Amino acid sequence: MAGCAGGGGGNTIKIGFISPITGAYAGFSDGDPYMLSVVREQFADGIEINGETYQVEILDRDSGSDPAKAGELAQQLITGDQVDLMMATATPETVNPVVAQCEANATPCLTAIAPWQAVVYGAGFTEENPMKWSHHFFFGVEGFGEVERQAWEQIETNKRVGVLWPNDADGGAFRDPDGGYAQFAEEFGYTIVDPGPYENGTQDFTSVIQTFKDQDVEIIAGIPVPPDFVTFWTQSAQQGFSPKAATIGKALFFPATVPSIPNDLGVGLGFTTWWGPTFPYESSFGGMTPQEWIDGFEASPEGEGLTWNQATPENVALFELAQAALQAVDDPRDKGALNEAIADLNMMTLAGQVDFTDGPFPGIAVIPTAVGQWQKTPDDDWEWVVVDNGTIPDLPVDRPFEPLP
Secondary structure, X not given: OOOOOOOOOOOEXXXXXXXXXXXXXXXXXXXXXXXXXXXXXXXXXXXXXXXXXXXXXXXXXXXXXXXXXXXXXHHHHHHHOOOXXXXXXXXXXXXXXXXXXXXXXXXXXXXXXXXXXXXXXXXXXXXOOOOOOXXXXXXOHHHHHHHHHHHHOOOOOOOEEEEEOOOOHHHHHHHOOOOOOHHHHHOOOOEEEOOOOOOXXXXXXXXXXXXXXXXXXXXXXXXXXXXXXXXXXXXXXXXXXXXXXXXXXXXXXXXXXXXXXXXXXXXXXXXXXXXXXXXXXXXXXXXXXXXXXXXXXXXXXXXXXXXXXXXXXXXXXXXXXXXXXXXXXXXOOXXXXXXXXXXXXXXXXXXXXXXOOOOOOOOEEOOOOEEEEEEEOOOOOXXXXXXXXXXXOOOOOOOOOOOOO
């Protein structure tokens, strides 16, 4: 691939960055203003590549959580602004259209925060037709299934699991009969109860709840968007459905979701987690630890009134990876060489070790996961605790996984 002409001119490297600042998935990006301020400071004096200093211009854009807009923005950044490197983050709705544009326009691309199966198979890639210009890091369906099952086994249940898998790319990846979520539960004697795909934005989950009640479900799992889970969980309480455990992806990634559930119904809700203050990681930007990042964010003007967001470190890591790849090439204008440099990356970041050399699919790096649980402190504040260290052996466990009250 080496030898493809680059986009930016002079001694300025242009990086496009697309994330959902607004829309249904905005919770993933509420740390982006602070993140971008830190990254721009990191690049303020430029970066040295092959003895020459290059300035870095970051062109950040809001996808609005809209796939069509994400694709249009990526096309404009690639063909209009002529970026040297594209980035996108947070859910297939933003990531997949950007990947498609980068593949179509032979532009190096770094993405994060979407189950890798939803990116690879959701965008139509195969072993015979893999991604050529795109590089994605995150965990996959297995990162949910393996660790959530470990948490369930800490309590007594009938092993009947009701799932909330929407009619979108994530839901399709989880429902896949060949590589989906069920295999990680059924192997250990769990029964999956799937009421079928529902549309994001559903206002009435009565039929789903009745199915779970009829099927004697005692565990809930799934990947609903935050508003949908709040609706489902509130209606479950109103309709007398009280499972013993719930491990929910996507919706419970954000501290803001749990307090929005009325009557403290968020107490005891579990979720797959990939980052937090005690995770044993270190940024290549000055050796910053997760706790130091959180302290800086919560003390910043951009972080006022907000709680740290575990999606933010992936976005920092995108720029860490970008810097490492850019400094590994002789000419940052050579898109082919830059693309190959990204494929060779294996490094520690604020989001953990990212290794593109040993993934399950070309262009994929998988990060490990654990299980967290939301609890209330004696002061009536919400508390995020680690209840199973999953596939991160060096992560301290705060307390055992507890059944729902």
